Amino acid sequence: MTGPPREPAARRTAAARIPWRVARLAEVRDETPSARTLVLDVPQWPGHLAGQRVDVRLTAEDGYTARRSYSLAAPTDGARVVLTVQRVADGEVSPYLTQVFAVGDPVEIRGPIGGWFVWRPQDREPVLLVAGGSGIVPLMAMVRARVAAASRAPFRLAYSVRTPGDTYYSEELRHRSRADAGLDVTRIYTRATPPDWPVPPRRLGLAELSTVAWPAEFAPTCYVCGPNSFVESVADMLVALGHDPARVRTERFGPSGR
Amino acid sequence: MGIVSPGFHGRRRSARPHLPPGQYLEKGFPVLSAGPTPRVTRDQWEFVITNEVGRRYRWTWQEFLALPGETPTVDIHCVTQWSKLDTVWQGVSLDVLLADVETSADFAVAYSYGGYTTNLPLDDLLDGRAWVVHRFDGNELDPEHGGPARLLVPHLYFWKSAKWVRGIRLLSEDEPGFWEAAGYHERGDPWLEQRYRGD
Ligand SMILES: Cc1cc2nc3c(=O)[nH]c(=O)nc-3n(C[C@H](O)[C@H](O)[C@H](O)COP(=O)(O)OP(=O)(O)OC[C@H]3O[C@@H](n4cnc5c(N)ncnc54)[C@H](O)[C@@H]3O)c2cc1C
Numbered sequence: 001m002t003g004p005p006r007e008p009a010a011r012r013t014a015a016a017r018i019p020w021r022v023a024r025l026a027e028v029r030d031e032t033p034s035a036r037t038l039v040l041d042v043p044q045w046p047g048h049l050a051g052q053r054v055d056v057r058l059t060a061e062d063g064y065t066a067r068r069s070y071s072l073a074a075p076t077d078g079a080r081v082v083l084t085v086q087r088v089a090d091g092e093v094s095p096y097l098t099q100v101f102a103v104g105d106p107v108e109i110r111g112p113i114g115g116w117f118v119w120r121p122q123d124r125e126p127v128l129l130v131a132g133g134s135g136i137v138p139l140m141a142m143v144r145a146r147v148a149a150a151s152r153a154p155f156r157l158a159y160s161v162r163t164p165g166d167t168y169y170s171e172e173l174r175h176r177s178r179a180d181a182g183l184d185v186t187r188i189y190t191r192a193t194p195p196d197w198p199v200p201p202r203r204l205g206l207a208e209l210s211t212v213a214w215p216a217e218f219a220p221t222c223y224v225c226g227p228n229s230f231v232e233s234v235a236d237m238l239v240a241l242g243h244d245p246a247r248v249r250t251e252r253f254g255p256s257g258r
Numbered sequence: 259m260g261i262v263s264p265g266f267h268g269r270r271r272s273a274r275p276h277l278p279p280g281q282y283l284e285k286g287f288p289v290l291s292a293g294p295t296p297r298v299t300r301d302q303w304e305f306v307i308t309n310e311v312g313r314r315y316r317w318t319w320q321e322f323l324a325l326p327g328e329t330p331t332v333d334i335h336c337v338t339q340w341s342k343l344d345t346v347w348q349g350v351s352l353d354v355l356l357a358d359v360e361t362s363a364d365f366a367v368a369y370s371y372g373g374y375t376t377n378l379p380l381d382d383l384l385d386g387r388a389w390v391v392h393r394f395d396g397n398e399l400d401p402e403h404g405g406p407a408r409l410l411v412p413h414l415y416f417w418k419s420a421k422w423v424r425g426i427r428l429l430s431e432d433e434p435g436f437w438e439a440a441g442y443h444e445r446g447d448p449w450l451e452q453r454y455r456g457d
Contacts, residue, residue: 017456018441022261058263065260066268067280067339092269100265108260113454115440116292228289232402235294245294246373252290 020057020108021045023081025101031168034087035134036098037073039080042109047076050145051118051138051223051251054081054111058093068093071138071225071251072112075145081109084168086134117223117251121149125221126214129157130204130234132226135253136168139225143176143183152182156220158212160188160204160230186212206237216242225251276333277341278448284340287403292436295401296372296422303406305390306425307355310363317355319406322390325350330389332412334419335448347410349391352383363428367435368409371422376435377444378411378418380428387413390423415446415453 027039050072057067074082087098101107119127119142127146129139136159146155157177161167167187177185188204189197214220222243224234231250238248277283300319307315317325329348335341366383369375382388392399392407399405404421411418417437438444443452451457 018454020260057260058266058268059260060266060268061262064268064270065280066266069338096263096266101263105264106261107263113441116436232289232295239294245296248293250291250293252288254288 018110018113020110022106023109025103025105025107026080028103031084031170032166034098035084035166035168036087037082037084038097038101039082040107040109041079042081043079045076045079045081046112048072048081048112049115049118049120050075050141052112052114053138054083054109054113056083056093056097057108057110058096059108066092069113072141073137073144074141075148084134084137084140114251117225117249119145119221119223121145121151123151123221124153126154126218127156128213128220128222128238129155130209130213130222130224130226130238131157131159132230132234133161133166134168135224135226135230135251137225138251139223140169140173142223143173146183147176147180154182154214156184156186156212156214158186158188158204158209160190160226162191163189164192164194204234206240209234209237210241213238213241213243216244219244219247222248223251224248226253228252228254276343278335279451281335281339281341281448284342287342288336288338288340289402290336290338290417291421292374293372296370297401298371298406298422300406304424305355305407307359308425308427309359309361310428310430313360315355315359322350322407323392325354328389330391330410330412332410334412334416336416337442337446337448337453341448346395347389347391348393349389349407349410351386352388352390353386355390356384359428361428363430365429365432367427367429367433368418368420368423369425369427370420371424374420374422374436376409376418376420377433377438378414379432379445382411382414382418382445383426387411413447415443415448417442418446 023040023042026041029037053071070083085097303319305317389410391410409420409423
């Protein structure tokens, strides 16, 4: 296969079902005490765009199945597919994926899914990324895709986490934003800050968003991802700041607290 | 059956009474949309049906409320796997709205404030199976859930129930809507698990 999937085919073309494929866990990396990156090997993976996701299906011995969506954390790279999963303490699937699922184990995945919440390397306009918690995952795929494609599109990322210890991809983000004038990273801490942080913990508000975001006149494409309530409030604020609603793309992971 | 995940037992919280395959029961009302919530005031609101030769049939908010209403109690199924049972709505049946519309179209595209679209076979809007609703659970419909008014087509996945609906265009040929163009199924029958194109 060459390159990422094309635009959705025109209507009435024969539509192929997206198949379930067997992936194998090749590598794990702990991002935080409760979030783990899973590197999967998926033979015949068709390729994907930054921002897309997969469905993961688990099957118990008696045939019971559970299925959840997970964003792809890295741009397309042959048969490698990367996810980062946040453990939800009493959840069904995320504790399995972060604690039980072991290198060499198989799992079924289906995708890529989603053709709207995507960034394409040929996109030139400025990009604003706003992440709440694990909502960083598909946005990190965009940051990485920009590097992989040597794109000059200017990126700004606002990343809200509860505490410094909840930050995913911490080193990589620090390193990338230092090395690259085209990528600005702003962190927001809502519960506890690093010791020398200039401001107390707080939620991302209108004033701060207006300094972090590109001015609306620059017509950036905005990608907002995280828990429902976070996405709802950030998207409303962007519209209030004058951004064209058609340029604000959102991906909601589910209820808050997840 | 798929391949077994070693060590996975599942939590099986709820016995699933009457749910389509792959769905779980939800007590809350999750929100799903592709962008910000449009804010539309009722005095600016309109609902327009345009037939395949371009004739327009238009209702203002007041005219819409004056139409004979119904209070459907239905189960809804979202493609993100939650289902909610016995939801109570209030609105106007598409049979009423389409009653005087001259058409021999087979397809419909619902379009919304904010630019969302979704396509449906016209048949799926008829015979007491589809409504434009303006109240949920006895209250005015929240903007987050599609207010002032949304389409309600509960026998299809909920993305077909366009929020903030502004009108319906009737077409002789099918035309993919927003999610349909992005790889979701053209019809979206939850009982057949038609989530993505080709399912
Ligand atoms: C488009 C999309 C992309 C996503 N991408 C990611 C990602 O990249 N990384 C990531 O970590 N997550 C992602 N998610 C979230 C992910 O899909 C799961 O929702 C998450 O992992 C929790 O699943 P779980 O099975 O562990 O928890 P669940 O078992 O689903 O439980 C979640 C919460 O709901 C409660 N709950 C569930 N069912 C019931 C019930 N029947 N009764 C009472 N309470 C219940 C649980 O107590 C728990 O608090 C994404 C979601 C979407 C929609």
